[in-house]
Amino acid sequence: MPRTNGSVVGTQVEDTRICVVMVGLPARGKSLIAGKIVRYLRWLSVDARSFNVGTYRRQDTPQPTADFFDTSNKEGERMRRAAAEAAVKDMLKWFSQEKGTVAILDATNSTRARRRWIAETVSAHKIEVMFVESKCDDEDLIMGNIMEVKTTSPDYRGQDPEVAARDFRDRIRNYEKVYETITETDYTYVKLINVGTQVVINCIQDYLQSRIVYFLMNLHIKPRSIWLSRHGESMFNLEGKIGGDADLSPRGMRYAEVLPELCRQSGILPEQGITVWTSTLKRTIQTSQHLPYNKLQWKALDELDSGTCDGLTYEDIEEQFPEDFRARDDDKYNYRYRGGESYRDLVIRLEPIIMEMERQENVMVVTHQAVIRCIYAYFMNVPQDRSPWMEIPLHTVIKLTPKAYGTKEERFKANIPAVSTFRPKYSSAKHQEADSPDVNELSVKMNV
Numbered sequence: 406m407p408r409t410n411g412s413v414v415g416t417q418v419e420d421t422r423i424c425v426v427m428v429g430l431p432a433r434g435k436s437l438i439a440g441k442i443v444r445y446l447r448w449l450s451v452d453a454r455s456f457n458v459g460t461y462r463r464q465d466t467p468q469p470t471a472d473f474f475d476t477s478n479k480e481g482e483r484m485r486r487a488a489a490e491a492a493v494k495d496m497l498k499w500f501s502q503e504k505g506t507v508a509i510l511d512a513t514n515s516t517r518a519r520r521r522w523i524a525e526t527v528s529a530h531k532i533e534v535m536f537v538e539s540k541c542d543d544e545d546l547i548m549g550n551i552m553e554v555k556t557t558s559p560d561y562r563g564q565d566p567e568v569a570a571r572d573f574r575d576r577i578r579n580y581e582k583v584y585e586t587i588t589e590t591d592y593t594y595v596k597l598i599n600v601g602t603q604v605v606i607n608c609i610q611d612y613l614q615s616r617i618v619y620f621l622m623n624l625h626i627k628p629r630s631i632w633l634s635r636h637g638e639s640m641f642n643l644e645g646k647i648g649g650d651a652d653l654s655p656r657g658m659r660y661a662e663v664l665p666e667l668c669r670q671s672g673i674l675p676e677q678g679i680t681v682w683t684s685t686l687k688r689t690i691q692t693s694q695h696l697p698y699n700k701l702q703w704k705a706l707d708e709l710d711s712g713t714c715d716g717l718t719y720e721d722i723e724e725q726f727p728e729d730f731r732a733r734d735d736d737k738y739n740y741r742y743r744g745g746e747s748y749r750d751l752v753i754r755l756e757p758i759i760m761e762m763e764r765q766e767n768v769m770v771v772t773h774q775a776v777i778r779c780i781y782a783y784f785m786n787v788p789q790d791r792s793p794w795m796e797i798p799l800h801t802v803i804k805l806t807p808k809a810y811g812t813k814e815e816r817f818k819a820n821i822p823a824v825s826t827f828r829p830k831y832s833s834a835k836h837q838e839a840d841s842p843d844v845n846e847l848s849v850k851m852n853v
């Protein structure tokens with residue numbers, strides 16, 4: 406399978422391979438950061454995978470006590486080293502056999518000796534090594550992580566939470582005895598101090614590394630939510646036409662009127678600082694007109710460009726361009742409209758939006774069907790073969806709340822009917838009337 410990072414990220418050289426090595430004491434959010442890097446890169450079509458050394462260690466030692474992590478425990482040391490070796494071996498196999506591009510080695514890697522061993526072993530295979538250290542002295546953040554670990558880690562499954570928390574603190578103390586922060590100036594590294602507060606960068610070598618660094622620089626872990634809504638039903642939606650710059654229909658106008666109340670019910674408080682982002686197209690601007698918040702228009706949030714098909718219905722396209730119609734159903738993510746865009750193109754256009762969303766706290770985005778699918782796919786980790794086929798109904802607010810290990814999703818529907826613009830794969834090109842939902846019907850789910 407050809408590697409795609411060259412074509413997608415732009416100027417990346419074809420054969421770049423990077424091993425991102427996490428560094429830091431337990432409960433510093435390393436696995437969370439590793440997971441976010443993987444999600445971001447996969448969304449950009451860069452083949453990325455995390456190798457968690459704890460998972461390898463658990464094969465032999467599923468529920469060790471804190472003494473196992475004491476460096477004077479020779480057997481513990483041997484087994485921990487064996488787990489790291491097994492993870493690195495699998496990672497190298499993934500690079501060579503599955504042609505992976507970015508691997509994350511998720512472990513504490515907290516001593517100079519361990520880092521030297523990894524750097525030497527990995528660079529011998531012509532794979533770049535980049536250390537990412539998470540350093541944190543904010544007691545609240547650490548406590549939050551300890552609570553998370555003791556309730557979710559398989560190391561403590563079935564144990565009394567108080568005993569688990571005490572043992573986990575002892576484990577941290579054992580690591581603290583030997584922990585050496587990164588100061589090796591000949592290595593490429595990024596040191597994140599209290600995530601989102603201070604970043605130290607050393608010897609970044611190329612484009613893909615700099616993308617990862619930039620992403621890490623924008624991360625923060627303050628609690629916040631993201632609200633997504635399509636514009637209200639448009640005149641084009643009513644007629645089944647795609648693209649264009651139509652006004653809202655009378656029902657779409659009613660959605661715009663109830664949107665402030667729907668937002669309030671979904672948890673946006675009037676005194677809360679929130680910015681509403683729209684596209685530059687009339688239907689999103691009209692939809693947000695009654696929202697009493699600061700607004701910002703982004704060209705990057707405009708709908709997928711349907712090129713020569715702009716203004717046609719799906720039936721017209723099926724009739725006038727039958728081969729294109731079929732090709733789009735065969736591979737909707739990669740299909741590029743003649744003179745227009747594909748979902749793959751749209752993701753690249755949306756990358757600065759995602760970066761900015763990571764940086765922001767509460768934000769509401771009023772945009773279009775295809776654009777919401779791409780943003781939603783990023784936050785909810787939806788693969789490319791499914792993301793263009795997701796149902797994103799009109800007149801519905803989707804609230805996403807990032808949590809430590811997943812994103813919580815809630816949907817709030819307005820009691821205003823609208824057409825459905827969803828057309829399932831290989832189905833006849835007809836648009837239908839959507840069911841009239843109950844007032845503010847709510848659904849909640851978590852992706853983990």
Ligand SMILES: O=P(O)(O)OC[C@H]1O[C@@](CO)(OP(=O)(O)O)[C@@H](O)[C@@H]1O
Pocket residue numbers: 639641642646647648649708709711772773774775793826828
């Ligand atoms: O990729 P598909 O499923 O065609 O969905 C994108 C289409 O959604 C539409 C509606 O059919 O978005 P929008 O409601 O913003 O106008 C089209 O303009 C756009 O081409």
